[in-house]
Amino acid sequence: MIYREYGQTGKKVSLLGFGGMRFKNVDNHDECVRMMVSAAEGGVNYFDTAPGYFETRSEIVYGKAFAEMRKRGLPYFSATKTFESTESGIRGEIEGQLKRLDISTIDFYHIWCITTLDNWENRKKNDIIKTFRKLKEEGLINHICISSHLIKNEIKKLLMEGVFEGVLFGYSAYNFQTRQDAFDAIREKKLGAVVMNPLGGGVIPQHPDLFKFIRREGETAAVAALRFLWDHSEITNTLVGFDTIEHVNEALQAIENYKPRTPAELEEVKSKAASSFEGICTGCAYCDNCPVGIPIPYYMDTYNQKLLNKAIDDPIGDRLKWHWNLERSGAAKCTECGQCEAACTQHIDIIRRLKEIAN
Template structure:
C-alpha cells in the first residue's frame, strides 16, 4: 500500500480508501465486518461512510469493524458526513453517529454533498462552520471537511473559503476535465484531497473498450490492457495524481478490495508524461455522463425514473441510439414514452450532481420513442 499526507493534518492515509456505500450484503453483519477487517489487513486505513448509506446500517457495520481493528491494533481513520446545517441539528446527528461508529472522534467530518454555491451559502448562514469548529475544539471531530459535487470554478470558490482541511469530490477518468479547477485551491491551501466515484458509477468497467485509453494503448486485450483489468487501470490513473491523497472505492465484496489493492501494489506508478498522454486521449464526449449517484431520485413530481433514463442516455453518448433503446428495454424495463411525462419543472436538474441537461435529454429520448413507435406501427 502507498500512503500519502492528508493535507496539513500530519496524517498519513492509504491511497485506496474504503467507501461504505456499496456492500453487496449489508444485512450480513459478519460478512461486512470481515470485508472491513480484510481491507485493514491489506493496508487500507481510510474508511468512509455516511448516515444515509443503507439507512444507518453502513455506519453500524463500520462501528462493529472498528472495534475489531482496535482489538487487533490495526490503524484506521474514520470519515463521515452530515447534511445538517444548524448547530442543534449537527449535534443531534453526530451524537448518534459516534454511538453507531463506536468512536469518540470522527477523524474527517464532512459538510455533505454541496451541489451548488447558493445552497452552501444557506448552510453557512445557518451556522454550520461555527458548529464544526466547536465540534473540533471538543474533539468530537478531527478535521473540518466538505464533500462537493460542484464543477468548474465553483469548486475552487468553495475551497477558497479557507476553512476546509479536506475535500471529497467525484473525479475519474471520464469527468476529470470538469473538476481540474479544484486542484488549484487544493495545492494553494494544502487541503487533503479524497476522490470518489472512481469508476463512474460502473460506467468504466461496463465499457472497457471505450476506456482503453487508460492503458495508454489503442486496443485492450481480453484479459485487460497490460495485464491489468480496466478497474485497475482506472484506479492507477487516479493514484498517479499526486494531489489526490485517497481514492475511495465503494467495495461490494472482498474480491473488489483485492483488485483495488493489487492495482496499487502490483503496478509501477505512471509517469506524469504518461498521465498527460492519457488525459489527452480521453474523449471529450465522456463529459456530461450520468454517474448513477441517484441524487435526483424522489425529485420528480411525475415519478419519472430519471437515473435509469439518464443511464440509458449514457449509451447514446458513448455508443449509439440502438444501445440506448436496448438499455431501457432489456436492462431497465423502462418505456421510452415515460420521458414524455416531463413537465419541465427543473427540480431534477437542480439536484443533479453532474449538472446534466436532464430536460433536454428526456425530450430526445421521448422523440426517439415516438419515432420508433411510428416506424414500427
C-alpha cells in the same frame, strides 16, 4: 500499500480507501466486518461512510469493524458526513454517529453533498462553519472537510474559502475534464483530496473500449481507472465502495503491482480522452451560458448515463434526482436558440437531448 499526507493534518492515509455504500448484504455484519478487517490487514486505513448509506446501517457495520480493528491493533481513520446545517441538528446527528461508529471522535467529518454554490450559501446562513469549529474544539471531530458535486470554477471557489482541511469529490477517468480546477485550490490551500466514484458509477467497467485511453497491457478497465487516479500526486485517497471480499483483494493487488506514470505520461493519457468520447458529453462546460439559465452540462451528464449506464432502470431520473437535484421540467425551458450547440466541443445535439429528458 502507499500512504500520502492528508493535507496539513499530519495524518498519513492509504491511497486506497474503503467506502461503505455498496455492501452486498449490509445486515450480514460478520461478512461486512470481515471485508473491512481484511482491507485493514492489507494496509487500508481510511474508512468512509455516511448516515444515508443503508439508512445508518453502514455506520453500524463500521462501528463493529472499528472495534475488531482495535482488538487486532489495526490502525484506522473514520470519515463520515452530515446533511444537517443547524447546530442542534448537527449535534443530534453526531451523537448518533459516535454511538453507531463506536468511537469518541470522528477523524474526518464532512459537510455533505454540496450540489450548488447557493446550496453552500444557505448552509452557511445557519452558521455551519462555526458549529463545525466548535465540534473540533470540543474534540468530537478532528478535521473539517467538505463533500462536493460542484464542477469547474465552482468547486475551486468553494475550496478557496479556506474553511476546509480536505475535500471529497467525484473524480474519475470518466469526468476528470470537469474537475481539473479543483486541483488548483487543493495545491494552493494544501488540502487533503479524497475522490469518490473512481469507476464513474460503474460506467468505466461497463465500457472498457471507451476507456482504452487509460488502459495499459493486461489491465482491466477497473484496475486502469484506479491507477489513473493514483497517478495524480494531489489525490490523497481513492474511495472504492466494496461489495465483496474478492473486490477488496483485487484492489489490494492493483495497488501492490502499481507502476506510477510520470506527470508527462499522465497528461498524454488525458489528452486522448476527447477523441475516445465521441458523442459523450465531457463536461467541458463551453456551452454553459444558456440565456434561459438551463445548467446544460448537468443535463448532458444525465443523458450520458442513459447512453452508458445499463445497470440502472431509469438512469436519467436517477441521476437528476440523486446527483444533481434537478427536475426533468427544467430541460423544457429550452427556446432552441442554438447557442449551446454552436459552442459544443463534442458536437452534441443538445436541443434534442433536452427534449428527450423533459419528456
